[in-house]
Amino acid sequence: MNRNRGCFITGTDTDVGKTQVAYGIAAALQNMMGHDGVRLWKPVQSGVTVGSVDADSYRLWRGSGIRHQSESEMVSITLPLPLAPWIAARAHGCLIQFDALVQEGHRKLSEDRYWIIEGAGGLGVPLTDQHLIADLAQELALPLLIIARSGLGTVNHTLQTIHFARQKGLDIAGVILNGYQENEVAQVMNNAMMIEHFGGVQVLGILPWMPEERTDTWYAAWAACIGNRVNLEQIIGLERE
Ligand SMILES: Nc1ncnc2c1ncn2[C@@H]1O[C@H](COP(=O)(O)OP(=O)(O)OP(=O)(O)O)[C@@H](O)[C@H]1O
Numbered sequence: 001m002n003r004n005r006g007c008f009i010t011g012t013d014t015d016v017g018k019t020q021v022a023y024g025i026a027a028a029l030q031n032m033m034g035h036d037g038v039r040l041w042k043p044v045q046s047g048v049t050v051g052s053v054d055a056d057s058y059r060l061w062r063g064s065g066i067r068h069q070s071e072s073e074m075v076s077i078t079l080p081l082p083l084a085p086w087i088a089a090r091a092h093g094c095l096i097q098f099d100a101l102v103q104e105g106h107r108k109l110s111e112d113r114y115w116i117i118e119g120a121g122g123l124g125v126p127l128t129d130q131h132l133i134a135d136l137a138q139e140l141a142l143p144l145l146i147i148a149r150s151g152l153g154t155v156n157h158t159l160q161t162i163h164f165a166r167q168k169g170l171d172i173a174g175v176i177l178n179g180y181q182e183n184e185v186a187q188v189m190n191n192a193m194m195i196e197h198f199g200g201v202q203v204l205g206i207l208p209w210m211p212e213e214r215t216d217t218w219y220a221a222w223a224a225c226i227g228n229r230v231n232l233e234q235i236i237g238l239e240r241e
């Protein structure tokens with residue numbers, strides 16, 4: 001386990017399903033590994049309070065089924081306003097200490113666990129007046145898993161994210177296209193093909209829209225869906241020496 005440090009989950013935008021995919025991957029990896037080796041971290045969340053059902057930290061905790069961390073151990077900074085972290089912090093009368101966040105990340109990654117770390121919004125989202133989410137991903141030196149919408153517009157957004165990631169020297173583990181509707185299958189397959197062709201990356205999974213109420217049964221079905229449709233071996237295998 002100690003070679004598989006983790007992945008950094010980013011998105012082509014806010015609201016593309018990073019949290020939903022992150023907890024699903026965590027649950028599916030736990031199922032696949034058959035032991036407790038996965039941990040989750042959301043360095044900064046905004047627009048929520050810890051404990052509310054819509055907080056990323058709560059959803060990561062609830063959806064992953066991981067109980068060796070509490071919800072508050074899954075998040076470091078929570079800011080109430082639904083804004084980019086730099087501005088949400090400023091409005092709250094504080095600044096995000098980028099170096100402290102990086103140190104905390106390194107401490108976590110030195111543990112003998114597989115860490116799934118969720119950014120905020122996309123790579124170009126400011127954490128401070130000098131740092132973007134991309135800079136945090138760079139400091140943590142984890143491969144990126146890019147979550148993208150599945151439908152029209154996603155090819156452009158995904159290729160731009162890939163281009164920016166490479167400019168920042170980030171490794172890309174792959175892309176997951178999230179949330180297709182039943183009548184969109186052909187379009188999503190074409191989108192995946194175009195992203196692979198022009199982006200030089202692998203699409204590691206294509207996930208359907210699953211709108212039902214979040215019950216225990218729903219969470220189990222989502223973890224199974226990810227286990228069946230996402231190339232988990234590739235995600236953790238990339239980290240193997
Ligand atoms: N495949 C899906 N099926 C059903 N609902 C989904 C799916 N993917 C995402 N959602 C819903 O879409 C909304 C946005 O997803 P989510 O919060 O995971 O996005 P995010 O990228 O993590 O956003 P943020 O930038 O705020 O962290 C949530 O309400 C989530 O439950």
Ligand SMILES: C[C@H](N)[C@H](N)CCCCCC(=O)O
Binds near residue numbers: 081082122
């Ligand atoms: C509040 C929201 N849910 C996110 N966590 C923060 C998204 C910031 C996006 C900034 C931007 O790209 O313009």
Ligand SMILES: [Mg+2]
Binds near residue numbers: 019
């Ligand atoms: Mg999220």
